[in-house]
Structures are given as C-alpha cells and as structure tokens.
Amino acid sequence: MIEVLYFAWLRERIGERSEQIETQATTVADLVEELRGRSEAHALAFSDMASVRVALDQELTGMDAPLSGVREVAFFPPMTGG
Amino acid sequence: MIEVLYFAWLRERIGERSEQIETQATTVADLVEELRGRSEAHALAFSDMASVRVALDQELTGMDAPLSGVREVAFFPPMTGG
Amino acid sequence: MSVRVQSEPFDMGAEVAAFSDTTAGAGAVVTFSGLVRDEGGMMQTMEIEHYPGMTEKALTAIESEANARWGLTGTLIIHRYGTLSPGEQIMMVATAARHRADAFAAAAFLMDYLKSRAPFWKKETGAKGTTWVDAKDEDEAALDRWSDQREGRGPES
C-alpha cells in the first residue's frame, strides 16, 4: 500500500489530495500507467508527462525510478517557488 | 590659483588637507613635479605615482590630463569604499 | 543555517537586522526578497501551495549545499505559503560571508535552486482569471551555471 499525493493542477484535475493505492507496479512509470486507468480525470492529468514531476518519499526523482520500499509518491507540475 | 586637496595617507604625509597653489603647470604631471619641490614631505608623498590617483574638479582622471580651467585638484590613494 | 516555511507574513526589516546581528565575523550580507508583483493593478491574489514535509527537507538541502560551496558565516531562508496580496513579501534569503563575492554567489545560488527545486506552486488570480504560474525555461537553465563542483572565487570584499 502506498500513498499517492497530488499538488497544484494535478490535484485540481484529479480532484483528490491523496489516494491509498494497492499496486504491483515496480517503477513510477508503471504506476502512472495504472493511475491513468482509474478515471478520465487521471488520464487527463497524466496526459502530458513533460509537465509532471515526481518525488518518492519526498525526494525528487525520475519516472524510471523503482518503487520498492517507497511509502509516499507525489506527482506535481514543475515547481515555481521563490 | 588652484586648490589642491589631499586625502588619506597623502594628507597625512604632507601634513595638510589643502593648499592654494599659484602654478603655470599645464598638466597634472607638471603640477606633481612642482609639488614635489615644495618639501621633502611632498616629495615622499609623490614618490610612488602608481599609488596616487587624481580628480580634477571632483572627476576622476589621469596624470596627463590638462589643468586649464580647473579650480580643484585632489590627490589620493586608490579608493577602498564599500 | 535556518529555514522557515510559514503562512504568516514576516517583517523583512526585523529579519535582516536580526540576521546581521548573529553573523559574527561577516563583512558582507546579501539579502534577496521576492514580492507579489501588482502587474499594473491587474493582479488580485497569489496563492502558494507547497508540499509540507518535503518543503523543509528541500530547503535545508539547498542551504547545506550553499554552505558547502562557499565560506559563509550565516544563511537564512524564509518562504510563505497561502494567499498573498500584491506587494506582499513571498520569501527571502540572506547570506553572510567574510567577502562579498561569496555572499552574492551564495544568494544567487539559493534563489536559482529554490525557484526550480523546492516544492512550491503559485496560482495567480487577476483580471483574466485564475492560472497556475508556468515554470520558466530560463529558470531551469539558470541551474546549469552551478553544475561545476565548485565556483571560482570572485573579488574579495
């Protein structure tokens, strides 16, 4: 069981701040593929992956990162702090 | 008649903040040559011209600058503001 | 080193004064503050979302990296979240060092990393509606200049 978090427009499109997901996905990319199947909103949110970033257990990483041992996955657009 | 000002260690070596000078010098370099003759202190102050800067009427310039029309000449070491 | 993430406004003047007082040995203090632009009166509010938990970690990591790269006597990062009005302070960084080149470089570094690597997202509401602020290509490009292991030292303070 992992917790998936969404921020900014990903959160708005999906309509959830977080979801508990039971998954066999081994990489972030596999998980994204699974999430796309959950609803049209999910499919839309993940339609342009160039605009999506991911953090595993609060560390920024890439879409090919392995999920083993990960408890928290966060998806969000490119950051705009400062 | 021009007013010659000294700052920092030039002021200290010469022992004067300013002097009124009657001169026929046409350039700063000529004036420096004249000033060197005024006292040993002057000669010492102007012994290393690499460490002397000059301003004419409060504008930074070079030793070959002409003196015509100038009312105020200032000599000082390289600046150390900030 | 100090990192604060808060919704409350902060008093830039008081922060700078307090920071300067605590940086023993410093000859140079640089601060940067980011303000909500008013865009000629067109901007109504800015909302800043962040990722609690990761935000503090990311800012602390950025601050540690700056301290590893330059000889600093102090660093401070404050970043707000929530709803802000035009003219309000969004965030500030401060760096203190013996020499000015280190303080300037470290402040620019903190800002470049904070822009693109700290989990904040801005949403603007103005005359044209509400939009998420797009990340800028040049902000991503700005990170490239720090990719050398160590920066060359510039002029001394």
Place this chain on the structure above:
Amino acid sequence: MSVRVQSEPFDMGAEVAAFSDTTAGAGAVVTFSGLVRDEGGMMQTMEIEHYPGMTEKALTAIESEANARWGLTGTLIIHRYGTLSPGEQIMMVATAARHRADAFAAAAFLMDYLKSRAPFWKKETGAKGTTWVDAKDEDEAALDRWSDQREGRGPES
C-alpha cells in the same frame, strides 16, 4: 534613486523595509550591506575618510549607470564615514526590479564600482597598529566584467 553619505549609523532593517515599500511593481529586491569585520577580536576601530562633494557625485553617477543598464524600479546607496566599531554597518545598497537577475546584477555592479570608484578610504586600528587599507587587485579586476556596454540578461525572476 537615492544616495546618502552620513556619519550616523543607519538602521538596516528600517531602510530595507522602507525601500521595499516604495518600489511599486518590483518582484525582486536585493540588498548588500558591508560590516566592519571583527577579525577575531583584533580589530578595534575603522576610520572612513571621504571627499565631500565628490563622494555624492560619484555615487550618483554609479547609481545612474546601474539604472541605465538594467530595468530597475528602485536603487538606494547609503555609505558612512567617520569612526566605526567592529560589527557596525559601513554601507548598504538596495536594488529593486521586476526580475531577480536584474536586481542581482545591479547590486553586484553597484558594489564593484563603489569599492574602487567612490572616494572613500579606510584606516584600520587593531592589535598591530594603525594602517590604511590597501586597494585589492581583484577589486580593480572585478570592474572588467562590466566593461561590455550591456550585460546579457540572465534568468527571469
């Protein structure tokens, strides 16, 4: 644009707060302040001499040049003279701009010019006696980077 040359101490925090309040449209404010270093307790006093009349002209010229080179919404220079103690503020500059790259570049430019082109001289009294501070070759060299007519623009704020 504002230039002040004074013997009195100034309140950095209050100056920054007032400056930020008056820069309408700014998204970025950068400040630099220079402090008398304590040199591990060895420094006793710093005396700053200046050239009244020329000082104000030189600072105003430097400030005008910065405003001509970058898109700034505000600039401030304060420089003290007289006798200062370790830890005291010697001077500050502040720059405000829509974008952070302009504010950073202009502040660094003001400092580089102020170091070598404004008529101030520092004399330090410490354990080893009283000496005039030597100008540094690297401060003169720092001016070279501004010799292009205009700086390329960096990342936007």
